[in-house]
Amino acid sequence: MLVPSDYLDDIKLTAPIVERIETIIKFYEDLLPETVNGIFVSETKDSDGQTIYSSLWLFTQQFICEAHDFLTIDSFDSATLQDQFKHWILKQESFTLGAATTKSRMSLRYTTIHGSTGVLQASGLNCEHLHSVLKEIVVPNTRND
Secondary structure: OOOHHHHHHHOOOOHHHHHHHHHHHHHHHHHOOOOOOEEEEEEEEOOOOOEEEEEEEEEOOOEEEEEEOOOOOOOEEEEEOOOOEEEEEEEEEOOOOOOOOOOOEEEEEEEEOOOOEEEEEEEOOHHHHHHHHHHHHHHHHEOOO
16 A cells, blocks of 8 residues: 555655645545545646646545645545446556656546546656556456456
8 A cells, every 4th residue: 555655755746745735634534434544646747747736546444535636726525445446447658567767657547336437647656656556446446247
């Protein structure tokens, strides 16, 4: 599972972004009956190589949560996690597990049994973390019926 402090160090976020993430974690931990035990920052690179942050994903034992456009607005949602995924699609470019480069890109799209969808995106080293989300959270909670 992604440990927030290690993860935030790995993807080299600025102090204001880390503070915003900590605020959102506190919001969810106050709201939900359990602690956040993993996060994922969904991001892409623009044509100039600048990082564009789209959403913050948080994971607890029972919930998957998303803070949409987390740097600019307060728009939050959550859903139960256990056995909720119906279908997922992973697209990757220039990525080899354990050897992400600055050219690595990854996108994970999912659909739940209720028809909800989500998209998580990553570049560079963050692709390693998105692979962990797929392996540790999405795949074990994908229904096979």
